[in-house]
Amino acid sequence: xxxxxxxxxxxxxxxxxxxxxxxxxxxxxxxxxxxxxxxxxxxxxxxxxxxxxxxxxxxxxxxxxxxxxxxxxxxxxxxxxxxxxxxxxxxxxxxxxxxxxxxxxxxxxxxxxxxxxxxxxxxxxxxxxxxxxxxxxxxxxxxxxxxxxxxxxxxxxxxxxxxxxxxxxxxxxxxxxxxxxxxxxxxxxxxxxxxxxxxxxxxxxxxxxxxxxxxxxxxxxxxxxxxxxxxxxxxxxxxxxxxxxx
Amino acid sequence: xxxxxxxxxxxxxxxxxxxxxxxxxxxxxxxxxxxxxxxxxxxxxxxxxxxxxxxxxxxxxxxxxxxxxxxxxxxxxxxxxxxxxxxxxxxxxxxxxxxxxxxxxxxxxxxxxxxxxxxxxxxxxxxxxxxxxxxxxxxxxxxxxxxxxxxxxxxxxxxxxxxxxxxxxxxxxxxxxxxxxxxxxxxxxxxxxxxxxxxxxxxxxxxxxxxxxxxxxxxxxxxxxxxxxxxxxx
Numbered sequence: 001x002x003x004x005x006x007x008x009x010x011x012x013x014x015x016x017x018x019x020x021x022x023x024x025x026x027x028x029x030x031x032x033x034x035x036x037x038x039x040x041x042x043x044x045x046x047x048x049x050x051x052x053x054x055x056x057x058x059x060x061x062x063x064x065x066x067x068x069x070x071x072x073x074x075x076x077x078x079x080x081x082x083x084x085x086x087x088x089x090x091x092x093x094x095x096x097x098x099x100x101x102x103x104x105x106x107x108x109x110x111x112x113x114x115x116x117x118x119x120x121x122x123x124x125x126x127x128x129x130x131x132x133x134x135x136x137x138x139x140x141x142x143x144x145x146x147x148x149x150x151x152x153x154x155x156x157x158x159x160x161x162x163x164x165x166x167x168x169x170x171x172x173x174x175x176x177x178x179x180x181x182x183x184x185x186x187x188x189x190x191x192x193x194x195x196x197x198x199x200x201x202x203x204x205x206x207x208x209x210x211x212x213x214x215x216x217x218x219x220x221x222x223x224x225x226x227x228x229x230x231x232x233x234x235x236x237x238x239x240x241x242x243x244x245x246x
Numbered sequence: 247x248x249x250x251x252x253x254x255x256x257x258x259x260x261x262x263x264x265x266x267x268x269x270x271x272x273x274x275x276x277x278x279x280x281x282x283x284x285x286x287x288x289x290x291x292x293x294x295x296x297x298x299x300x301x302x303x304x305x306x307x308x309x310x311x312x313x314x315x316x317x318x319x320x321x322x323x324x325x326x327x328x329x330x331x332x333x334x335x336x337x338x339x340x341x342x343x344x345x346x347x348x349x350x351x352x353x354x355x356x357x358x359x360x361x362x363x364x365x366x367x368x369x370x371x372x373x374x375x376x377x378x379x380x381x382x383x384x385x386x387x388x389x390x391x392x393x394x395x396x397x398x399x400x401x402x403x404x405x406x407x408x409x410x411x412x413x414x415x416x417x418x419x420x421x422x423x424x425x426x427x428x429x430x431x432x433x434x435x436x437x438x439x440x441x442x443x444x445x446x447x448x449x450x451x452x453x454x455x456x457x458x459x460x461x462x463x464x465x466x467x468x469x470x471x472x473x474x475x476x477x478x479x480x
Contacts, residue, residue: 073388073391073392073395073396075392075395075396079395079396081391081392081395081396083388083391095380095381095384095385096381096385097381098374098377098378098380098381099378099381099382099385100378101385104384104385104388104389105388127373127374127377128370128371128374131366131367131370131373134370134373134374134377135337135366135373137377138337138338138373138376138377138380139337139338141334141377141380141381141384142334142335142337142338142340142380143338144384145334145343145380145383145384145387146334146340146343148384148387148388148391149312149322149343149344149387151387151391152312152320152322152387152390152391152394153312153314153320155391155394155395155438156312156318156320156394156438157312157313157314157318157319157320158314199391199394199395239316
């Protein structure tokens with residue numbers, strides 16, 4: 001489908017409703033939400049399109065109306081590290097509005113998405129005159145801090161095998177279906193993409209997946225993982241040593 | 247205002263989240279702070295503990311770090327005099343997201359959660375300052391993530407030595423001498439690795455003729471060579 005038609009196919013949603021879904025705007029009464037919405041600019045972006053590049057000046061924040069936005073860093077050699085994934089009700093860029101800097105990471109549409117762009121000035125004015133919003137934004141930044149600090153902990157203090165095990169376990173919990181064979185869930189990502197999410201290179205992902213297969217913890221089929229031994233997978237997450245079953 | 251309160255007020259005035267408060271407001275705050283002393287290595291608060299308030303560093307340095315069950319640590323930042331620490335859990339009502347320990351002998355000014363919240367309600371510009379401080383912290387975390395994800399231990403070690411050389415290196419006829427101010431274990435915690443890999447990489451750099459090790463003193467023969475080989479790694 002040509003890009004223009006795909007753009008038009010992205011549903012138009014009520015900006016007030018979108019803003020209301022954002023935790024730090026939810027405290028506002030309807031009249032204020034309407035005024036805020038009037039300052040917003042709708043932005044439609046197609047899958048794999050870049051929303052902002054690392055180092056771009058931050059002119060405001062984006063509210064995700066629909067779709068999925070991936071925030072990531074890129075190394076000089078092209079390797080990626082995913083920082084966070086934002087979906088409807090979430091925002092991109094508000095921390096940079098406050099420290100007056102550039103965007104510290106790039107943002108890309110993981111699928112066709114619509115966003116609302118709220119200019120810096122309107123957002124700062126709102127925080128200045130409404131303490132409740134300011135507090136709510138701080139809570140949101142606090143959540144981000146905890147999340148990123150956890151990611152630092154994962155990257156620094158946990159080995160690849162543990163991080164991969166956690167990635168698989170979390171998927172199993174979220175998308176797994178129990179069948180006669182075990183817990184099955186789809187795995188669409190390449191080893192490269194998995195590496196970008198957990199902070200390592202493709203080779204270490206394949207090597208560790210193979211280790212898990214060799215140990216009978218999982219079985220890999222085309223675009224699907226079957227967890228044969230969820231307890232052992234769980235043990236791999238924490239790095240606990242378990243007595244072998246046989 | 248008594249002299250000690252005035253001094254405390256001056257210390258608080260330098261803290262970014264309190265900038266913009268008037269002298270009497272600072273005095274009021276100073277009266278409500280509680281000074282606490284910690285000796286080198288002492289824990290101020292542990293990750294996961296309930297938060298009772300935030301701290302201002304009056305003197306000394308505090309290291310903020312995450313740790314794993316097996317005792318390994320990753321330093322997030324080292325905060326010196328004039329910094330505030332632990333504002334985040336005061337706002338989101340959660341536990342401390344990381345641990346804090348005194349690097350050297352430290353004096354901290356404790357501000358209780360209640361007092362700080364009251365201050366924020368009375369002075370709406372304080373939350374805005376907090377937003378800026380937390381925004382900057384997030385940016386720093388992103389930087390650490392980038393380093394941990396994309397660089398090798400060798401690269402991060404070389405970067406550390408280059409920064410040290412710039413800050414406190416002494417030029418001699420044979421090169422630049424730097425003295426490591428911390429143990430290999432602490433260095434490992436700061437650059438995201440284990441002590442063994444710090445020693446091993448230092449030895450490798452010595453074997454390659456980049457530097458000479460003499461206890462905590464390192465003679466770097468050619469700073470530019472170290473920098474160039476750091477840029478060259480993929």
